[in-house]
Amino acid sequence: MAAVKSKNTKPEMLVRRYLFSRGFRYRLNNPRLPGHPDLVLRRYRTCIFVNGCFWHGHEGCDAYRIPKTNTPFWETKIRRNRERDLRVQRELAAMGWHCLTVWECELTKERREQTLRSLAFTLNRIFLRDHSTPSYSRLEEEGQFEQAAEISPQN
Numbered sequence: 170m171a172a173v174k175s176k177n178t179k180p181e182m183l184v185r186r187y188l189f190s191r192g193f194r195y196r197l198n199n200p201r202l203p204g205h206p207d208l209v210l211r212r213y214r215t216c217i218f219v220n221g222c223f224w225h226g227h228e229g230c231d232a233y234r235i236p237k238t239n240t241p242f243w244e245t246k247i248r249r250n251r252e253r254d255l256r257v258q259r260e261l262a263a264m265g266w267h268c269l270t271v272w273e274c275e276l277t278k279e280r281r282e283q284t285l286r287s288l289a290f291t292l293n294r295i296f297l298r299d300h301s302t303p304s305y306s307r308l309e310e311e312g313q314f315e316q317a318a319e320i321s322p323q324n
Contacts, residue, residue, distance in 0.1 A: 180273045181207055181219040187285045193292060202266070204257030208255075213296050215267040218254070226251050230274045232241045267295050 176198060185208065188195060190301065195217075199209040206216035222232035227245040234244050258268045275284040 176296075178219070179223070180276045183281065184208065184217065184219050184271055184285070184288070188289070188292075191289050192287070199290070202264075204253070205260070206261075206268075210292065213292050214265060214299060215265070215269060215292060216261055217269045217271060217296055220254070220273065221270045223247075224250060225254060225272075227272050227274065230272065232274055273278050305322040 174309045181217040185195070185197075188208070193210060194212070195208045195210045197209075198205045198207065202209060202216065204218075209215075210217070212260075220227070222230040223234075224247070229231045234249070254270075261268050271284065271287065271288065275278075
């Protein structure tokens with residue numbers, strides 16, 4: 170297993186090239202964040218994990234099959250990987266980060282363009298939602314809006 174790459178894999182490089190060509194800027198494997206996400210887009214407060222279907226146990230995928238030899242070892246390993254992925258995503262969410270997962274099977278030639286376009290669309294929606302200004306009518310309804318000349322009630 171030492172020969173298995175964890176960085177600069179082909180699926181990761183496909184996602185990186187696409188995002189960079191569309192103007193998205195990112196950092197790789199940020200050591201300050203839990204789980205060292207594959208791509209970190211600070212402007213969007215988003216972490217992107219590019220997961221291999223076998224290593225992370227992608228249910229319903231053809232690439233995820235437990236090997237016939239040494240089955241208990243592989244079941245335990247993949248279960249621990251899933252648990253770690255879930256824990257890391259919860260930690261990132263608690264820190265205010267959005268987490269996106271791109272599966273290896275979604276980057277096959279038939280599905281690649283659709284997957285990458287939807288990833289860019291999702292990033293743009295996250296950016297617009299996080300950076301939009303609240304409307305004044307909504308603030309008035311919530312009681313958070315006071316006019317400058319208004320005297321606030323004192324107890």
